[in-house]
């Protein structure tokens with residue numbers, strides 16, 4: 001019996017459905033479990049508890065842990081940039097875990113088939129999820145307005161519905177996004193106007209401008225990623241801070257993907273800053289949970305590090 005942990009975003013969802021497809025898993029052979037970035041801190045414990053219960057544990061678009069049956073990821077991991085064996089598919093430079101999985105493990109079994117070949121659709125999904133997960137849309141306007149199936153599905157997943165249902169449907173339709181959207185009875189136009197509304201950050205945000213760098217205090221996950229760059233296009237890096245609970249805050253740092261000549265283009269945000277031992281992510285987007293007592297120390301030192309980089 002597989003216990004499949006997958007990152008609770010669209011990349012994780014698609015990777016999980018590709019895993020089910022590739023291994024032709026019957027429903028009674030697995031349990032799906034979405035997990036948020038904040039779960040990194042305790043992931044090793046969760047995994048070993050599940051192994052003790054007798055599960056084959058899989059981690060998709062998420063952290064490495066001891067004794068996993070399979071691990072596929074592209075988030076930065078200390079000292080590893082590429083690793084492939086029977087149980088691992090890891091590439092730090094892949095734009096998404098889903099495309100990494102699709103191209104290396106799902107497409108090869110499709111290419112031998114003469115009839116009912118799904119290869120073309122799989123490759124299209126790989127291209128689309130690369131664009132979404134690495135935020136390489138042409139503009140923030142595209143992000144806000146596109147009715148492309150992948151954007152519709154992204155908006156839907158961002159609402160955090162029953163993600164397991166989405167995984168099952170994508171597996172069942174063999175990654176036919178349009179069919180899945182129809183079955184889920186999603187109204188793309190309605191979702192889009194909801195997303196556009198949520199871009200109006202004014203009242204949900206406290207925005208402090210440090211020139212190129214901005215500190216944004218938000219209600220937890222109140223606005224979509226990148227919304228701050230819509231209003232403040234000269235911000236190169238945003239540091240989003242929200243309160244997780246009485247003991248900790250969540251900090252997310254991201255580069256403005258639409259700024260030409262972003263002065264931070266080459267900085268690697270996945271390198272853990274001082275006072276954080278739960279940091280994770282990619283070169284252009286990263287984040288972590290910071291204990292409340294270190295809050296001010298952490299933010300001050302992060303801003304200072306970025307300012308120093310800028311002066312160099």
Ligand SMILES: [Mn+2]
Pocket residue numbers: 007011012061074096097133
């Ligand atoms: Mn991902």
